[in-house]
Amino acid sequence: MSENNEYCISEEALQRLTEDIGKKMVEGAEKTQSISSSSCIYRVPEEIRKQKEGAYTPRFVSIGPLHSKDQHILNSPVQNLKLSYVNTLFGRISSEEGGSEEEKLNKSKEVLMECVRKMRKSLDKAKKCYAEEVEDVLDVEMLVIDGCFILELLYKLTDKESDRGKDPIFGNIVMPIYVQHDLLLLENQLPFFVLNELFDLTVARIACTPTWTLGQYVISYFPQMWKSENDGTTIATTTTTNNYYDHILDILHNHYRHHDVNPGGGAPSVVMPCASDLEYAGAMFKEGNKVEFCKPPSPFHRAQFKIPTLDLYDSVEPFLRNLIAYEQCCPGVPGYFTSYAILMDTLINTPKDIQVLEKAGIIRNYLGASEDASDLFNNLCKGIVLGDFYFTETTKAAADYSKRCWHDAMAHLRRRYFATPWTFIAFCVGFITFGISIVKFVRANFR
Numbered sequence: 001m002s003e004n005n006e007y008c009i010s011e012e013a014l015q016r017l018t019e020d021i022g023k024k025m026v027e028g029a030e031k032t033q034s035i036s037s038s039s040c041i042y043r044v045p046e047e048i049r050k051q052k053e054g055a056y057t058p059r060f061v062s063i064g065p066l067h068s069k070d071q072h073i074l075n076s077p078v079q080n081l082k083l084s085y086v087n088t089l090f091g092r093i094s095s096e097e098g099g100s101e102e103e104k105l106n107k108s109k110e111v112l113m114e115c116v117r118k119m120r121k122s123l124d125k126a127k128k129c130y131a132e133e134v135e136d137v138l139d140v141e142m143l144v145i146d147g148c149f150i151l152e153l154l155y156k157l158t159d160k161e162s163d164r165g166k167d168p169i170f171g172n173i174v175m176p177i178y179v180q181h182d183l184l185l186l187e188n189q190l191p192f193f194v195l196n197e198l199f200d201l202t203v204a205r206i207a208c209t210p211t212w213t214l215g216q217y218v219i220s221y222f223p224q225m226w227k228s229e230n231d232g233t234t235i236a237t238t239t240t241t242n243n244y245y246d247h248i249l250d251i252l253h254n255h256y257r258h259h260d261v262n263p264g265g266g267a268p269s270v271v272m273p274c275a276s277d278l279e280y281a282g283a284m285f286k287e288g289n290k291v292e293f294c295k296p297p298s299p300f301h302r303a304q305f306k307i308p309t310l311d312l313y314d315s316v317e318p319f320l321r322n323l324i325a326y327e328q329c330c331p332g333v334p335g336y337f338t339s340y341a342i343l344m345d346t347l348i349n350t351p352k353d354i355q356v357l358e359k360a361g362i363i364r365n366y367l368g369a370s371e372d373a374s375d376l377f378n379n380l381c382k383g384i385v386l387g388d389f390y391f392t393e394t395t396k397a398a399a400d401y402s403k404r405c406w407h408d409a410m411a412h413l414r415r416r417y418f419a420t421p422w423t424f425i426a427f428c429v430g431f432i433t434f435g436i437s438i439v440k441f442v443r444a445n446f447r
Helices: 002-038 078-096 102-125 140-158 175-183 192-201 215-223 237-241 248-254 276-282 318-330 336-347 351-359 368-379 391-401 405-417 420-443
Strands: 284-286 293-295 303-308 310-312 363-365
Touching: 078 102, 078 140, 102 140, 102 192, 140 192, 140 215, 192 215, 215 248, 248 318, 248 336, 276 284, 276 351, 276 391, 284 351, 284 420, 293 391, 310 318, 318 336, 318 368, 336 368, 336 391, 351 363, 351 368, 363 368
Parallel strands: 284 303, 310 363
Antiparallel strands: 293 303
8 A cells, every 4th residue: 555655645745846847848939939020129139249249239329128227327327318308308399389387297297198098008108119128127108208209309309499519419429329329239229119119209299290100300319320221211101100110220231231132041152262362363352232243244344243342430340240130130020130249250361352342442440450341350250140142142242253264364464463563563574575575586487
């Protein structure tokens, strides 16, 4: 009987343990499914973050829950600045309708209450947009304050009547750059639908506001660094108004990538020569609206390698790094900028390659030395994983072009005789001497 009791007890314990494990499996699967289906704001993976910590961390303004407890943020006057901006935004709305000061104050409270009510309904949905647990950090107050701060910031830049000279952000030399940097970061985002709901309740009510969508405000706020399909502030209004975007970084990702370029599979199947080698082989680099390699119509013409112009400022590196991190982390996001970084890393091996692209107008280098620009591109791809490569046909065409006999001979000739003014002069003198010798030989033997 004792043995039977022990057997029954062990079987019961085994069954309970099995049920516990099964329950945890189901819960884990449900949480994973929930995260993968709705998450769009991620922590940057450590392997990528350690390459350049400062490119992923806000310097001054924390937006959302992921950096709200950072010590350097808590010790800054940022929270009072946010509150001041939000107060200004609600003041704009109440001023539009006029009335006494008391009526304006009541109107501000009324609009604020509408925002609070809306954010309370949206809070659970907003929490699901973060890939990590933010239950105890993200609340209605954070959504209202951070969201309305961004909206006032965007509106103030376009409002001609605003006195930006005395503004704590726009009246400072470095502050606008720091704030722009912080709003670009993947870890420092609010869900776009939150911003859009607050936009409809606030900025959209201001009578003198241009008939812009929120997406157009975002595009106009950040400096134009690339040529894009959507020139200037043009952006699709249909997708903006129905909450198509994930967040501000996604708006910029969608704006700058080229939608008619399709992925061509995995990693490049061939190794493309660097820019200086391609130039030696006869290829001509030109500014273009998209990346493409145009083959020459005949062996006596030069191929054209077209790439959109990129202005290299200090802000470009963190922008590129966060676009790439977004592509690396978020399922379903096209890996266009990861492919672009791989392409540029292949083209640029030395400062000489930077000079080739500068001469063609593809890169406008405001970083200083060519070494700084080449280091930027050579370090950009460390720690990243390439999925679909968007420029397979381009790199293959460039590699094939450089291997052809005629172009290979031209490359050898340029390297040996045209690399410097002195070798070119020596070549010309030798060629003239050779020509004179031929003329003398013909005259001496065929008189």
